[in-house]
Amino acid sequence: MANINANATVERARAAVDLLRADALQIHLNAIQETVMPEGDRSFAAWAPRIAEIAAGVDVPVVVKEVGFGLSRETVALLRAAGVAAADVGGRGGTNFARIENRRRDPADYAYLDGWGQSAPACLLDAHGLDLPLLASGGVRHPLDVVRGLALGAVAVGVSGAFLTTLLDGGVAALVERIRTWLDQTAALMTALGARTPADLAHRDVLVHGGLRAFCADRGVDTRRLATRSRGSVPSNPSPRGNP
């Protein structure tokens, strides 16, 4: 995927796709990063119409992503109306661009934005059922987070900071090894949950606790349905002995 910001013109979007012979184009949204960045943008009104223009004007699917503050249900609905192919919720909890940009400020006067945004699980729950494929990223720390993202409806999960750190510490070989380990362990966790495919995870029960449960209550997300949803599904690998 090529990657541009939401101010880019259609011509530049096409150029980015051509340059990389990309299969898809990502447009990143980073309003809070821009806000904390001393030289950052201060107006975002052009983003929605520009995204619609780019989605109509390039030949590859367009994926809009956040960079670590999350996308709300309302934003995802707006993106669907703009004609994008998928949204990556890019939630809070990993790389924190408010903190990073704040370090470049003197005095660091946006330090209070450290906890801004919503986690990827919160965003996935919030945007569920909007008829737009969702990707999960932001704060993915280990294979269980991958499984959580898939179980909460993401069609794919993305990792940035955790893999970048491995690459910087140990080089390419270490990163390849880490990715292999993640793949093995993701498969092991799927086995433990009785899921033959990643898509099967979307039929496993999910229990939501603590602050995320309160978020769901406020946003009208039905956590009871999630906690019992396997009752209504037919497993793709029914056990011959009829075990649950």
Ligand SMILES: Cc1cc2nc3c(=O)[nH]c(=O)nc-3n(C[C@H](O)[C@H](O)[C@H](O)COP(=O)(O)O)c2cc1C
């Ligand atoms: C060094 C660095 C550079 C990044 N540059 C971009 C970028 O150009 N475009 C983009 O969409 N996201 C960019 N990101 C954000 C990541 O794609 C991702 O959304 C964010 O780091 C949250 O995921 P994480 O918690 O797994 O790190 C960058 C992240 C890092 C750490």
